[in-house]
Amino acid sequence: MRSSTSFYLALVVLCSLAFIVDSSAQESPYDVFPEAEPPYYSVRYEASKEPGQLTYPVRYTIWIPKGVATLRGIVVHQHGCGEGSCSSGLTGAYDLHWQALATKHDCALLSPAYEQPQKADCQMWCDPRNGSAAAFDRSLVDFGKMSGHPELASVPLALWGHSGGGHWCGGMVMTQPERIAAAWLRSGVPLLGVNPDRPAIKPHALPEAALSIPMMCNPGTKEGVTVKDGRFANVWPANLAFFNNVRGRGGLLGVAIDPLTAHECGNSRYLAIPWLDKCLSLRLPLESGQALQKISLEGAWLAEPTGATAIPANRFEGDPVKAGWLPDETIAKAWMQFRKDTNVVDTTPPPAPSQVQRDGNRLDWIAEADVESGIQKFIILRDGEFRAEVGGRGKNRFGRPLFQNLQYSDTPVQPLAKMEFVDRTAEPGVYHDYSVVAVNTMGLESKPSPAAPEVGGN
Numbered sequence: 001m002r003s004s005t006s007f008y009l010a011l012v013v014l015c016s017l018a019f020i021v022d023s024s025a026q027e028s029p030y031d032v033f034p035e036a037e038p039p040y041y042s043v044r045y046e047a048s049k050e051p052g053q054l055t056y057p058v059r060y061t062i063w064i065p066k067g068v069a070t071l072r073g074i075v076v077h078q079h080g081c082g083e084g085s086c087s088s089g090l091t092g093a094y095d096l097h098w099q100a101l102a103t104k105h106d107c108a109l110l111s112p113a114y115e116q117p118q119k120a121d122c123q124m125w126c127d128p129r130n131g132s133a134a135a136f137d138r139s140l141v142d143f144g145k146m147s148g149h150p151e152l153a154s155v156p157l158a159l160w161g162h163s164g165g166g167h168w169c170g171g172m173v174m175t176q177p178e179r180i181a182a183a184w185l186r187s188g189v190p191l192l193g194v195n196p197d198r199p200a201i202k203p204h205a206l207p208e209a210a211l212s213i214p215m216m217c218n219p220g221t222k223e224g225v226t227v228k229d230g231r232f233a234n235v236w237p238a239n240l241a242f243f244n245n246v247r248g249r250g251g252l253l254g255v256a257i258d259p260l261t262a263h264e265c266g267n268s269r270y271l272a273i274p275w276l277d278k279c280l281s282l283r284l285p286l287e288s289g290q291a292l293q294k295i296s297l298e299g300a301w302l303a304e305p306t307g308a309t310a311i312p313a314n315r316f317e318g319d320p321v322k323a324g325w326l327p328d329e330t331i332a333k334a335w336m337q338f339r340k341d342t343n344v345v346d347t348t349p350p351p352a353p354s355q356v357q358r359d360g361n362r363l364d365w366i367a368e369a370d371v372e373s374g375i376q377k378f379i380i381l382r383d384g385e386f387r388a389e390v391g392g393r394g395k396n397r398f399g400r401p402l403f404q405n406l407q408y409s410d411t412p413v414q415p416l417a418k419m420e421f422v423d424r425t426a427e428p429g430v431y432h433d434y435s436v437v438a439v440n441t442m443g444l445e446s447k448p449s450p451a452a453p454e455v456g457g458n
Helices: 002-022 083-094 096-104 132-147 164-175 208-212 235-248 269-283 329-341
Strands: 040-045 058-063 073-078 107-114 157-162 180-186 215-217 253-255 301-303 310-312 324-326 354-359 362-366 377-382 385-390 420-422 433-439
Touching (some): 073 096, 073 164, 083 096, 083 107, 096 107, 164 180, 235 253, 235 324, 301 329, 362 433
Parallel strands (some): 073 157, 157 180
16 A cells, blocks of 8 residues: 555656746747647647547647658657646657657657646546547557658557656556557656555556566656655655566566656666667567567666666576666666766767758758767867857756757757857858867767858858
């Protein structure tokens, strides 16, 4: 009974207080959102009054990588509860770092924005059985028609969710396990088992099929691990109860406690994206229409839930079902770096920007993010010499500085950062060559882009 009560208290806290923490960073109303022109598509549905249907309006935005004939899956980035977190979902599909993950696996990137009033019941969308799963599926059919990718309605899903979004992602695993490739649960988990104190909170059953789906619980240490009181102190007991239930039956579940944060997402993406990258590599079918692949347990590593050291499973001396599961050595090493200080190492430079274009003294370009580390900033070179930096100067109180910056729920701020630069020192009639260098969040620089020759300055 204690674990069920702890879960409910944690969920109440997540749903009622998420926006209070977040309000200074996320003030955009639901009617302020980026334009959605291909490769972006957006649909909005009004609230329904029909029993069992979604009681809040919702906008879904999807990004589809260019040049992909048949999509292999969808990466879903799901926000948490409250107006601030919900409105942050409006920019989720525009995140360059998450797009890099999706591109690597020929996947789309989708982000919902449920228009939940601040004091309304978050359960009405974060439990997928309350109409949000049906609305989500409806959007996939509509996006398939809009984009020419009808396979969107049936491809596998890789889920990332924060707070109430973690509850939603976990609920999708429990109710539709056959379509879920992997699920990352940041500070929110679904309820397993009956809560006699709160019969209105309908628990999920844990189906056998869910045990083969890789999942990761990712609470902040200040959510009940090292800080035992405060708004989010019951998050860790809820995560631990979920872990004991799933892992106790042999489920592929790990725990990655963020050593620096409370409920904010911090630097968690620098482990979440590599982890999802690995899971997609292991799980996505080789051919369209096939079932998801099962993960071999050979090569797995194990770690104590609150520990900071991972060990190969074949050398682990404790009870394996009381230890968190990690798919392989690469992820285990990244996990240990994250548990220490969230500084997951990346030694590979980002891709070079491309398609640098000139219009007088104005430059614009295209750049893909580094899958491991994202983009921190760009360096502008004029005639091979440093001219300026674009981005990278703003402080990100939720994690490493990013070109797009970050909101509380791990999405870009509005207005979206643009890849452009105006050289106000360029003199008319003086010709220069310009190139652009991308810098990732580890400070590694790409090769310079091909130069864009000046055709006349202003």
